[in-house]
Amino acid sequence: MDAAEQNHLLPKKKKSETEDDKRRKRIVAGSLLKAVVRPGGGDSSPKDADQIIYHCTVRTLDGVVVESTRSECGGRGLPIRDVLGKSKMILGLLEGIPTMHKGEISMFKMKPEMHYAEKDCPVSAPGNFPKDDELHFEIELLDFAKAKIASDDLGVIKKILNEGEGWESPREPYEVKAWISAKSGDGQVILAPKEEPYFFTFGTSEVPKGLEIGIGTMARKEKAVIYVRKQYLTESPLMHIAQDLEEVHFEVELVHFIQVRDMLGDGRLIKRRIRDGRGEFPMDCPLQDSRLSIHYRGMLLNEDKTVFYDSRIENGDQPLEFSSGEGLVPEGFEMCTRLMLPGEIALVTCPPDYAYDKFPRPPGVPKGAHVQWEIELLGFETPRDWTGLDFQSIMNEAENIRSTGNRLFKEGKFELAKAKYEKVLREFNHVNPQDDDEGKVFGDARNMLHLNVAACLLKLGEWRKSLETCNKVLEAKPGHAKGLYRRGMAYMAGGEYKDARNDFNMMIKVDKSSEADATAALLKLKQKEQEAESKARKQFKGLFDKKPGEITEVGSEIREETRTIEEVDETKDNDGDDEETQEEENTATVSTERKRKWSEKAWPILKNVMVQIGIQLCVALLGVYIFQFVSARFT
Template identity: 30%
Template sequence: MADKDFDMPDVDEAEEEELGGESEFGAAAAGLQKEGEEREIGKAGLKKLLVRSGEGWETPDSGDEVQVHYTGTLLDGTKFDSSFDRGEPFTFKLGQGQVIKGWDEGISTMKKGERAIFTTPPELAYGDAGAPPSIPPKSTLKFDVELISWASVKDICKDGGIYKKIITPGEKWETPKDPDEVTVKFEARLEDGTVVSSTPEDGVEFCVKDGYFCPAISTAAKTMKKGEKVILNVKPQYGFGKQGREAQGNDSAVPPDTPLVIDMELISWKTVAEITDNKKVLKKILKEGEGYEKPNDGTVVKIKYEARLLDGTTFERKGSDEDPFEFVIDEEQVIPGLDKAVATMKMGERALVTVAPEYGFGEVATEKELGVVPANATLLYEVELLSFVKEKESWNMDTPEKLEFATKKKEEGNTLFKLGKFARASKKYEKAAKLVEYDSSFDEDQKKQSKVLKVTCNLNNAACKLKLKDYKEAIKLCSKVLELESQNVKALYRRAQAYIETADLDLAEFDIKKALEIDPQNREVRLEFKTLKQRQIEYNKKEAKLYGNMFARVNKLESVDTKKIEA
């Protein structure tokens, strides 16, 4: 049957909408059908007799370009068309109204290589009119269909602007993100075949978010897997729009409002990760690591690296394969940017780390072994993680080990607190408390030890949070202590401090009064009570002023209204 014979029949548009689209039966259920078995697809009377099972489990989606062989007959066996007879498969886009509804619905349930006979009622074929002279009105038809293959065609922007046809599937499942650097090869043509731009055989490298040539290239790259080859049909809004593009170098001109056809391959890409939320430390992976484990705080890592300025000047080299450089994560033994980046690496990974001055040597010029790092310098570290030994995880510890390790972390926290390093001290206290948080399996003596550790670490962590002005966390930590010791004066005192800073003055007063009931002579609590009273006076003054201004405005409005009435 010629392509034109498969144009949609004159069916009411609303009916067309209702009957078309993906069947309720679905591809997954179709996969359970046995050879020789006939089943109904959907609710409109379409029946499918499975003649030969297909390969795998995938079925084509709406928009995919499918290639089939078929024979069409009337119910009495009269043949009206056959691609088998012509020796040429028929190609069309599924779900786009290019064929009768029964085909769109039925073929969407088929696998590659599958053969099936579809009994198609008039509503899903040529309706009341038929297709004279071959197909009488109101004809039920049989189609013997073999699905040869299909190419995935996706509307990747969901607006018809870029259709992507996959020629060669890519590897794995990952796709590039905006910060990543991709290497692609492409040839861009006008619809008449005129080549307007092409890359060298080894492709071109660019950052996805920066784009290259035209917007369609970077947009498509974010949907592609490594090694994937595609054909892009690009509308002008994703090409060069109404302005077009003048000839540049070896590239030809693109006229205004001109669609493009682009053959494109994603050769490879380098993942660029934002290590810090403020994008001040970036990591570009040059060689993928092994496994999935990464260093955590306290891990002993062995690395080698070369450090450079942005102009390429090398100012430091550390470590080698035979004699690696060793340091402990989160112990301030290297600059913060390098510390944070290495903590995200896998064994054997090699990366280029870009470090802003805030995470490097800051505003001070620093002399290193191979040169001077100027003030406010952005740094580049090419670093390889050779090996690491993680601290023992809690689930691998027995109870005595947990208690011992928690005590060690608490003492490390105390040292850091005295040095004014409150953020790092907080992390030590938090780790110690977590180690003994669940103590139901401890014996009585161990439970007593764990309680002391939990109270001490949470109280000390609350003190850190107060210094860091994280008042909500300070309140939570003090509340945890009070669940264990309801008469703990320090917990009441520190929670009151946090309440004062968050303007919860009534709650602060409650905690301070309770603390003074327990320890009336506590000097720190009494001083905090004075602070609270001063805050309350200031608050009351503000309230009085606010309401005073409010009443003044109300009186003024009332006076104006009175004058209007008198007038």
């Protein structure tokens, strides 16, 4: 039995019951009757998630029209557009329309509970509608098709006419070229096709909001009708929106779009694709560190667009080759080339801090210059796959990458260096040494890489992560001298001086040859401690060199101020006792006011004390002060 047969025999998961399913269960036999007036065409009928377009005329049983969408029956002539399973519909139509074919006209006789008299009906009855009567609903199913819901409120829905190519869709700030025409809901042309496709930039309100939402779901060369309701019909340069328009049907053919990427999210580093490349984005891009072959032309963003380099001229038409991830080109340049396809040409606009302010500047490029590169990616070679390599070849590859990381570290490019070390560590997860000798070589190499990562983290100011990385080495080999050294440096960076000293002293015990490094580290540690002590002494300067009398005098000031406050409070209390007619609410207000004034007078003195003698002494003095104050109040 093959897998397909086994899957067929497995019990199918029960589909969760929807609200519409629960409503259908309440249908009583005879409450909904159907009579076909005119048969439709084809064998298919609408299903859940299909958009249905239909005319509806409601009549009483004696033929009086209650309401209609048809103009000949007093309606506006606009058909109803719903999505089965998504739109709110009366129960009779929810059950009846899925039995119809395209072009069919049928009469549905409905009991009140099948239309607006249904319990908890999700649709409100129109004004003066006889919802308690049995009625005839004449339905003409004009069209139905699979719908792409572009907005949750069903204000923008797309019907695909011709499938497009690829999976990518335009989004902000892509540049779009499309054929666009439009009709009102009743079929009147409000935007005729132009002689040339319309060109606009996504996210700049150059087309109505709903149209942009719909186009944002399309693929290249796709053709579709986008139904946009009133709330999404915003004014734009494309067309004027009349006030009485309820909805517009846009017919769109997406000719092309140019991928435009805001690489930093702030509009400073922009990559604009000029010519499409080969393959699928992003699967066929050099996302990983690769060997790239390119041609490029560099220009200053001045009035003359001065060209400061052209590889086809300067390099004798030979392409420039470099390995990504090694800091060999400006950061903005590399960020953009990683998102290119072979054969693609892109125009990159770059700010100074991602161009040449942090990279050796070519002749003719001033400091702080914004630049533009026109880059053509000719091709790239992915890194060598380690699968199937023997152990020695793997270790040679690892050493080459580690050496590159060491160079980047010396150049101060710590993030790039860390990425190189971490890349090898990831590859090491799939390496299995075959004997003890290989195991020792492999273990030593892995420990060294972890410590290299720890050094990068320390340079990047992440001492806790550096500490954790060192612990990976010391858990495997507790007496690893370099591991102790690196962890000690991490402790020192974090101000954990005692732990740092322990690690440096342990270095000397486990490896006498590391004594010189440990001694130098201990000397540096002592300097750090002295600096910290000196800094603390400066912060508390003057707090503990007061004479006892001076501190006592400060306390006397507090007591004197306290007595003054107490006298004022007592006077106010006495005044309050003389007024026998004072109400309880006023008494509470006066009491609150006394407390506020007392705190206003006491706080400046307390603040001075805190500044003079520091928090710890202040807490003790405050306790004495409170005790004296309470004693004075109740004696």
